[in-house]
Amino acid sequence: MTPMDTSTATPDSAAGHPVVELDGIRMSFGGNVVLDDVTLPVRPGFTGLIGPNGAGKTTCLNVISGYLRPDQGDVRLGGRSVVGGSAHQIARLGVSRTFQTPRLIPHLSATENVLTGAGRHYRGGHLSELFGLPAARRDERRLRGQARDLLETFGLGEHPGRAASRFPIGSQKIIEVARALLNEPRLLLLDEPAAGLGAEDVDRLVTGLTDWAADRDAAVLIIEHDLELITRLCPAVAVLHFGRIIQSGAPADVLRDPVVVEAYLGADFAAGD
Ligand SMILES: Nc1ncnc2c1ncn2[C@@H]1O[C@H](COP(=O)(O)OP(=O)(O)O)[C@@H](O)[C@H]1O
Ligand SMILES: [Mg+2]
Incomplete structure (x- = not known):
């Protein structure tokens, strides 16, 4: 096997079996469909999940970690379905998370x-x-x-x-x-860990996570608006928009995709890039 070139890796070509896999997840609240047929493999290393506010990113983490039970679809951890497991049971299988506001x-x-x-x-x-x-x-x-x-x-x-x-x-x-x-953990779920952090803290976070992950097989799924951080850390990123994954792949490609730019990043980003 040749060493992975992280700049061109996509979620499907990246090394390793998925640590966790969302498969056709549908989640609604009182008739409001918040996740619609979401399929997302999360392999060892860092995977970014981005998208506008309200896209359903935190809901994805809640489904994976057992805080929410999806209406449809499967969540497989190490190939084994964990849908219906409690948050406590899923944590015991090696899934750790942080919350948008520190607890x-x-x-x-x-x-x-x-x-x-x-x-x-x-x-x-x-x-x-x-x-x-x-x-x-x-x-x-x-x-x-x-x-x-x-x-x-x-x-x-x-x-x-x-x-x-x-x-x-x-x-x-x-x-x-x-x-x-x-x-x-074999799976770490981070919900906007860099929100509210100054540049020095962002560096601490990135350095610490990179050091921690270096000699481990763990997977880290990271929701973040800081696209520079996503680009630094993640060989693979998926974009959620109105509850659907609209694009995934290497950040360099995904962040240039006109559909993503239109949906999420806005004209300023496209012009400034
Ligand atoms: N427990 C809940 N009950 C009802 N609606 C919810 C609940 N959790 C999230 N939502 C709704 O689902 C949508 C997606 O929310 P969320 O996953 O938090 O988005 P994001 O993290 O991408 O900003 C929002 O419209 C939000 O209001
Ligand atoms: Mg959120």
């Missing part, structure tokens, strides 16, 4: 907040926690180390003990990403 516990430290992502790998369980069994104590030490390493990865290792609420909003969003990575 940290404000008074807990950065490290403690990252640790709340531990659910899936806490082998000790409640009883050993209660009795302070050695296995649980070892787990906790290991997880604390991992939490601090993740904060370092994202350039936030300086104040691991500082309360989450005392970090700027951009850093809080990055702490939430670190939390989503603690349990070694």
